[in-house]
Amino acid sequence: MTDPLLVACPHCQSLNRVPAGRLDARPDCGRCHQPLFTGQPLALDAPGFTAHVERGQLPVLVDFWAPWCGPCRMMAPQFEQAAAQLEPRVRLAKVDTEAQPALGNRFGIRSIPTLALFHHGRELARQAGAMGAADIVRWTRAQLP
Template identity: 75%
Template structure:
C-alpha cells in the first residue's frame, strides 16, 4: 500500500491526505468540504504559497505574473485551460509578483510571465514567456517526465 498524498485545499488551504488512486474521483476537503480539484488555478499569497508548494504531494506549476503585464493577461485564459487538463496530477497556481515582491525576488523572477514547476518543495523547471494552453501542458508533462 502506498502512503497517501498531501493535497492542499485551494479554498481553505488545509492539507488533506488523499490516496493516489482517489485523486481522479473528485475528493473534497475534510475541513471545508469544497472540491480539492476544480480545473482552475489557485491564487496564492505568501503564506498559501508556502503551503501549496512546500506541502503538496503533487507537482505545483506556478505562474509568476503581474496585473500590469500584457503578456501575463493574454496567457491567463490558456493557463486556466491547462489547469483543466493537468489536474489532478498537477496543481496550477498564480502568484502576483506585484503583491508579493519578496517571493518574486526569492525565486529571482527577472521577467514575467514565468512558469516555475515545483515538486516536493523544490523548483525543478522554469520557462519564461507567454505560452498557449497546449504548450503549457506539453512543457509541464515533458519536465515531469524528465525529472522522474
C-alpha cells in the same frame, strides 16, 4: 499500495491525505468539505505558497505574473485551459509579483510571465515567456519524473 499524498485545499489551505489512486475521484476537503480540485488556477500569497508548494505533495506549476503585463494577461486564459487538463495530477497556481514581491524576489523572477514547476518544495524547471495551453501542458508533462 501507495502512500497517500498530502493535498492542500484551495479554499482553506488545510492539508488532506488522499490516496494517489483516488485523485480522479473528485475528493473533498476533510475540514471545509469543498472540492480539492477546481480545474482553475489558484491565486497564491505567501501562506498559500507554503501550503501548496512546500507542504503539499502534488507538483505545482506556478505562473509568476503582474496585472500590468500584456503577455501575462494574454496567457491567463491559456493557463486556465491548461489547469483544466493537468489537474488533479498537477496543481496550477498564480503569483502576482506586484502583490507578492517577496515571492518574486525569493525565486529570482526577472521577467514575466515565468512558469516554474515545483515538486516537494523544490523547483524542477522554469520557462520564461507566454505560452499557449497545449505548450504549457506539453512542457509541464515533459518536466515531471
